[in-house]
Amino acid sequence: MLRSDIDVKSLHTLFKAYDRLHIPDILRPDALTSLVEEIEAGIPWRLSLNSGPKGLDLSLDELTQLDDESRKKIDDAVYAQAATGFQYRFDAYRLSDEIEAGRATLPHLMALYAFLNSDSFLKFIADVTGDARGRYCDAQVTRYRPGHFLTTHTDAHEEKHRLFAYVLNLSGDWRSDWGGLLQFIAPDGHISEAYTPVRNALNLFKVPQAHAVSFVAPFAAKNRLSVTGWVRMKPDART
Ligand SMILES: O=C(O)CCC(=O)C(=O)O
């Protein structure tokens, strides 16, 4: 699935210097097209948001049945928490959980998950990062619609043994004005770097590292689609 002419050495030099990397044209174009078609044909999205420390995955069908007042209550709680702390709201399909539970039936996403866990991809990660401890990648498909976002966090998780985060962007022709930027936040609060979603680019960064996905503007002309997850140390720690 990987494009064959990737210059791993140069990527390694950059990764060593910055602990993060934006790699354009990561997959062979044919692999990417089938993947995007499969996702766009419809997958069982759920709205993922947190209520304080608790993560919730809510059925989109049930949410559309809520009356305006109930929906406003959720929005108010989300915005109150986002004003001062950690908050997210985006659509997700928990690909690795669904596959591990034997529930997934989406061949191209299953092939991608197998690829992400193949020796060749894990070796690619080891060569680029200089760290050969990665044994396993988890994965979720995410869709940020207008009004979706993820505030600043580091991805650190004691039990999950995360080494690196990755984001495979699937949306093309994205304008930075639409938001949905992957932003890296410096200790002084400035944004040290931001990646605009680029179709078929892989963003890779070391964990922990402060980052966020900026609010997708109401006028964004499309949704921001990605497959994202973490390269982890232990295959038996799939929690
Ligand atoms: O979608 C992205 O660019 C990053 C997502 C992220 O940081 C996360 O899910 O923890």
Ligand SMILES: [Fe+2]
């Ligand atoms: Fe993150």
